[in-house]
Amino acid sequence: MKIIAILIALSLVKIGFAADSETDRLKPALDAITADGLLAHIKMLASDEFEGRAPGSKGEELSIKYIADQFKTIGLIPGNPDGTYFQEVPLAGIKSAPTASFVVGEQKMALNYPDDYVASSARLQEQIKVDNSDIVFVGYGIVAPEYGWNDYKDVDVRGKTLLMLINDPPIPDAKDPGKLDDKMFGGRAMTYYGRWSYKYEIAAKKGAAAAVIIHETEPAAYPYSVVRTSWSKENFELDTPDKNAGAVSVRSWITLDVAKKLLADSGQDFDALKKSAISKDFRPVALKAKANFEIKQELRTFKSHNVIAKLEGSDPKWKDEYVIFSAHWDHLGKHPELSGDQIFNGAVDNASGVATLISLGRAFTKVNPSPKRSLLFMATTAEEAGLLGAKYYALHPLYPLMKTLADINIDSMNVWGKTRDVEDTSFGMSTLDDALAKRAQAQGRRQHLSRR
Template identity: 55%
Template sequence: MYGTSGAEDRTPPAPATSAVAAPLKAINGGNLLKHIKVLASDEFEGRSPGTKGETLTVAYIKQHFTRLGLASGNPDGTYVQQVPMMGVTSTPKLTFVVAGKAMPLNFPGDFVAFSPRAERDIRVDNSEMVFVGYGVVAPEFGWDDYKGADLHGKTLVMLINDPPVPDPNNSAKLDPAMFKGEGMTYYGRWTYKYEMAAKLGAAAAIIVHETKPAAYPYEVVVNSWVRENFSLKTDGPNPNFPPVPAWIHLDRARDLFRAAGLDFETLKKSALSREFKPVSLGVTATFQVQNTLREIASNNVVAKIEGSDPELKNECVVYSAHWDHFGVNDKLPGTRAQKIFHGALDNASGVAMLLELAKAYKALPAPPKRTIVFIATTGEEQGLLGAQYYAHHPLYPLDRTLANINIDGINTWGPTKDVEIIGFGQSSMDDSVRKFAAMQGRTVRPETRPELGTFYRADHFEFAKVGVPVVYVKGGRDYIGKPESYARERVDEYIAQRYHKVTDTVRSDWNLAGAVEDARLLFMVGYDVAQGSEIPQWKAGSEFKRSDTR
């Protein structure tokens, strides 16, 4: 049976006011599970933007917002913010030419490529291939992989993640002074690498996939990109991508370098130096990409509880969770259900928690002083598109948005003695999380897997980039009654077996007691901001402090 009991029976945190007793009690594991089962059902067809799945999902979220008595979140009186997107289904071909000999690659086993351009046919002919190491320009670390090279029209070959620079005092560890050491910076994200390729005028960019530094297997790349892809609609070329972004399987990359008379591992090692310069491979690449295009008016779903204070109600706290996933892949074998990317944990669970939090706020005897906004975003799986659109077209002024609390996946493995803050040390919101976690008898810790780069892979990142302090927590690593290895085993199993796969379904061994505690924690954190006199601030040294215009 599904484990949903436990947290409901445990004593909720006891802050100074009794006004929150009913809201905390209202958060219920059984209701979380009911929402997840609906959103991750076969009927909702994997919730891809611009499909029947979106229509059903948007209607479901809106229905529950209205049933709860939440007001429409868009000032135009509706519960949606339209997000104009372009849907692109690409069929690519790629051939390398080495010393006059053609090396055609198989799609998608050897490579994955697409083009975000609103064109039916895209060609990159005989483009010189250049190895650019990690493709990073980071002045704060004295790092520049490009050294002023003219890369216009060329095909860049890049390594995934940050440069793992060894610690000069201990070669078994990474240098904590460089790219956060064992952690990951935005420089390691595929989005950054494609942005740089576009900025430099490259014709194409190929990222070499490696499972460990990427934190997911090549199969995830295939499942994520070999389908209809989405981008925000733009008047001209998408500034975030070169004409052809691509990935290549590690084995094929090694074959390519070997055929060019080069050693992949040797060049990879050379890329760990500040002195690295781009290396021409003596190889050309020819891409042919055929696109099927459609314009989509996707939707963020938005509701609010207006603040009760005549002046402070013009400020807000935003809770967010993305509703989208990867839809259906009819090319997969098996029954219809085996072709649906159900996205139960990612992120039907987050939407379920968003709805439970909305219910909790409506259980207050009076609304908070400040307005509470709930946003279920679209297009997260395609590059945080719904959140990105909101950040650039906010429905509520960003300088009056005090915090974003984002939910992407919930703890389905039971209660913990701790809670992890993703992006620990960035803002004063850490202190609020710590205070209310302590009321639950829990401790706070930084993320234990910083190498995954989780902070840069979810919607809160778009809020952070425009200066809004954020909260993104995960259930901790110290599971009650479980061995020390339990958390890592569960995370590793999920990434290997279910992340971005059709197997991300509701499971009979779930225990949502920990999720209930996390939801109660996030309620108290948001309520504290909505009621309090202190404005959340970025901490000194945060990379986002310069974006804070409030």
């Protein structure tokens, strides 16, 4: 509850309340948020009837109707200027059936799907083929001018298969080698350069044919079983006019064992290569190996939806500025490998976030005077598939992004009870830090600063 209270208080400060008598003004809003109220929304959204809330399923229909009905009941107006609570998001569902092999010299290394690797394409094509493509180890595969970092140097990797490490380079602190250098790639925290989405984006930019990420549990932050499950089910992409022709043809993960064997067969050593990759001087290493991929893809296109509501700002001067509260409504749907009813109910991730979004919307309607700036409450689709609903909104905003000051996103609420600490994972990115620090202090709580 306290975390929610902080969120609200923080937001109210940001949207133009004076510091004095703040608590009095917030009281009706805070009182409107109750554990029972939150739980009722969570129980509904996470119920079996909603089938795990997969985009494009019956679960979507039920979810977006429920959320829109709640927004309406609360008294929030439609957030889409077309007079509805919905923003259509064109999506494509892709089911990939890959075959793949590596060839080292004359030796063919057959790969078992999905135990050894996964492979798919964001391109909306029924057939993807990469033949006899040279494999190049590119370290972390990062180009980051702000850190003076370029893993590719002058090497042309067009048409090649890039073999990459997950996460970003852990650079030791020169003064204290037991620690990581906070000034390089956020120290212990993972920057965007460390994520798989970045790896596939930079591979496309470089004109590579395929990008293969070596899975390691600790730097990835999850075991290979998660990779296997999430990439072997139906995945989603935005259905763009160019059918994602700009995406890298093949995006793949392989297990650490497979990577070690491939490298050993090519006369290289994984640990030595990994070590060499933690340096600005790293250069791509061409392996004496080739990659083959053939992927058959089952495609379907459909319209999914972001749900959006608005609370108009009360100040004529400021109401054309916006603060967004967002939470993704989707979850993983059903999966045949899951035991029992095969439903990923997603109560925490992210029925709890949507319940909070609805409760926040309700709370803000109880604040008098009403916030000066306009607030948008947005439940986004297809987050689990790569933040697609949010991405679509950013590409097709309903209100000018230049006038949108902040998006406070809620992904899985604390369900463990009261906590003393507040973690500020976007520390250093905006003045919201100060507002959060102030409220945390007022509640006798400790603010942890970190960066993701």
